[in-house]
Amino acid sequence: MAYWEKVNSISDLKALSMKELEVYAEDVREHIIDVVQKNGGHLASNLGSVELTLALHYVFDVPHDKIVWDVGHQSYTHKIVTGRRDKFSDLRKNGGISGFPKPSENECDSFIGGHSSTSLSAALGLARARDLRGENFNVVSVIGDGAMTGGMAYEAINDIGESQEKMIIVLNDNKMSISPNVGAFSNYLARLRLSKPYAKFKHNLKRGVSALPFFGDKLVGMFERTRDNLKSIILSNKLFENFGIKYYGPFDGHNVKNIIDIFNQVKDENRPVLIHLVTNKGNGYDVAETDAERFHGLSPKSENKSFCFAEVVGDKLCELAQKDSRVVAVTAAMKSGTGLEKFFEQFPERSFDVAIAEQHAVTMAAGMAKGGLKPYFAVYSSFLQRGFDQIIHDVCLDNLPVTFLIDRAGVVGADGITHQGIMDLSYLGMIPNMTVLTPKDGDELNEMLEFSLTFNAPLAIRYPKSFTMQYDKVSVAPVTDWETVRKCDSKKYILAVGNRMLDIASRIDNVNIVNARCVKPLDLKWLSKVEGGSTILTMEDNVLAGGFGACVAKYFSEKKDIKVVTLGYDGFVDNMDIQSSLNEAGFCESNIKKLLK
Ligand SMILES: Cc1ncc(C[n+]2csc(CCOP(=O)(O)OP(=O)(O)O)c2C)c(N)n1
Known part of the structure; x- marks a missing residue:
């Protein structure tokens, strides 16, 4: 040192x-x-x-x-x-x-x-x-x-x-x-x-001649011209x-x-x-x-090991590909992070790494869908921001069945402000023809992937890197319906989006908890049954502007006797650990209890 x-x-x-x-x-x-x-x-x-x-x-x-x-x-x-x-x-x-x-x-x-x-x-x-x-x-x-x-x-x-x-x-x-x-x-x-050897030779030669007295500069000029000619040959x-x-x-x-x-x-x-x-x-x-690939990005030593949504994606996509020859997988240089390695090994001819080109990936997948394939584009939430126009113009306008598997959704921890996946519910939520699902655990992600196979329109399934608990399955309803995971004798409801929000909500007593797993379209059947005098708290790992809560609040905007409170992020989140990001946004028991009062 x-x-x-x-x-x-x-x-x-x-x-x-x-x-x-x-x-x-x-x-x-x-x-x-x-x-x-x-x-x-x-x-x-x-x-x-x-x-x-x-x-x-x-x-x-x-x-x-x-x-x-x-x-x-x-x-x-x-x-x-x-x-x-x-x-x-x-x-x-x-x-x-x-x-x-x-x-x-x-x-x-x-x-x-x-x-x-x-x-x-x-x-x-x-x-x-x-x-x-x-x-x-x-x-x-x-x-x-x-x-x-x-x-x-x-x-x-x-x-x-x-x-x-x-x-x-x-x-x-x-x-x-x-x-x-x-x-x-x-x-x-x-x-x-x-x-390479040529370049080294060129460099040494030029340095050598430029040091010569009187003729050095002229020789360098001659050398430059010869070099350019040589180079165009080589x-x-x-x-x-x-x-x-x-x-x-x-x-x-x-x-x-x-x-x-x-x-x-x-x-x-x-x-x-x-x-x-x-x-x-x-x-x-x-x-x-x-092994430069494994050492590209290391996780902190302290990170606790939990279940990975990407692994579920990898296994299930292989299963879907076995039974349906239309299934193809697309990545923009993120094969390992998004869980596609197994698919790439088992179905090399149906695997496409398009390099760091998210916009191209979206439109290319749209072309594949138009051509009769069933493309799955696995991508991190914040990088999909690149493909916003392509999702609107190339996928959704023509209602093409491209499925987006959106990993690292919500706050991401150590990568920080540039990598937070907290805009997707807003930017996907505003696009006509797009359906947006958020699984509560690995089983539900499997169910959603199964559902995607026969779903003939644009679909986004968004999830963070990991989940820590597996929930009991309480509903046999389609994944586009919300699921009441806890029913109690109260007019207070938490509508939780995704596993992270459900984990936090499940720590709060005396409140009905709903797994709002289909963020778009809203479950109108469920919403229409809410009675006057109710309080609804929406929780999403996303910015408030244009997000899930904003849509629920809009739905109830005419009903003055139903109170809607929304929890989410106010803007960019400049934190490098997940828990601090959640706490600062008010995703903690004390604040939630206060909001439900
Ligand atoms: C738009 C976007 N997509 C994906 C990534 C994820 N990513 C981070 S570094 C990297 C590879 C960059 O390769 P290179 O520029 O050659 O740098 P190296 O790590 O090899 O030094 C990728 C795909 C990103 N940062 N931004």
Whole structure:
């Protein structure tokens, strides 16, 4: 830990020699391993980006220069060197530092991160703002090969290439998304990587000749032209250059000295440039290097093991696929997180990983449904926000039978504000033709999946990562009807949405508890029976605006003798543990009892 304590600021970092920088990189790596093993977090991605981050900070000056991290899950080294070293042990803990770039946390985080493929657009925006305001600084986007598969990245490249704005794109190519990267772009990068020896030769040659007296610059010019010709022979497709973005690489992304040289060479170029760095995900930690997928994201040591909805999904989808050949599964680079691994093994020809492309996944699934298949798109709630228009325009307008299996719904804990799945009931609830179900446990999810097979319209089933208890089955009614799980002699009712809310509600005495498992459409039969003088409390792991409670309140808006109280979130939830998020929103016994009085 020789340099961990000594490097207190970026100027300390810049004062290190190349040798010292290499030792410091190892210190940083050890601390990252140590903290992430306790607190959870994105281990492999961060181990792979230590050197490139140190090199960036060695050459550029934040916050004057702007570094935009794509997804931002790989920004731990950046956090450590930008004044957050002493808080690093509280990574991803409430009151500690976020696992993603967060401008409100530190001025060196130039842009929010969490969702993939946004950095090129954000960086271009910053560059345009800089120029229009007559300012002078560098803008650097750091984007992974996985994040490069998202549609926004191509929209940005299209714009960047034409605009010719001065900006630097660092492509961190570790051949992996969470799983091994997929798609034609990934294949293209593999071809570029094969040209590696050439790139090294080119770099060394250029450095050598530019040092020659008198003729050095001319030779460099000649070399540049020859190099471009050579390159067009060696590389059949100069994708970036054809888009107007100067390409350099591929280079070894762990050779900190070389990367510093490269950044120094390009930082004054007055046009968009892309530096292609090849890195190892999990670099320097054997187990993480060998199994980068498992070490992509670790859960905190303290997390209690409960039942996983994703496992139920995996098993049941395989069963459905056995009996119905129309069943196909779609993921946007989240095969393991959403429970589809088994399906991918058993039905490879009916499994589709479309890369980090949620919008495309939605419309592609709509096409599959139109073509006679029964697609299931398994996706995290917050990432499905990307496909909002596609759900409206491509799925629901034509009433197509696409089933959305929405995992990580509700508050998510340590991933924090960018990953909360608390908007889906609102944005799905407002779309005509969409049906929205929320299971109370694994058995009910099975029932809903069974129901989905014959349901011939858009359907969303939303659930958090896990459930802790299995409820008794009390109703044989269809899953679109609400289920009274506790009946008592009272005119007070809790309408609870999903397992988390039911778990909390079941701790409250003397109140009727209803499993409001079909959020859309509302169970009008049940609602029409509510008598005057009743109090209804709705509970949902979702924002209040446009949510379930808002719909129930609207239903009763004319009935002045029925009191409706709604519990949910007021806005963004900036917490990194689930219990604090629930408590702060008032999902605790004392508050619920007060509201029911
Ligand atoms: C819109 C969106 N979809 C999915 C994810 C989940 N996710 C986080 S990191 C990641 C892989 C990113 O791969 P890459 O950019 O190559 O970075 P690496 O982890 O390999 O360094 C994915 C799919 C996300 N953050 N945002």
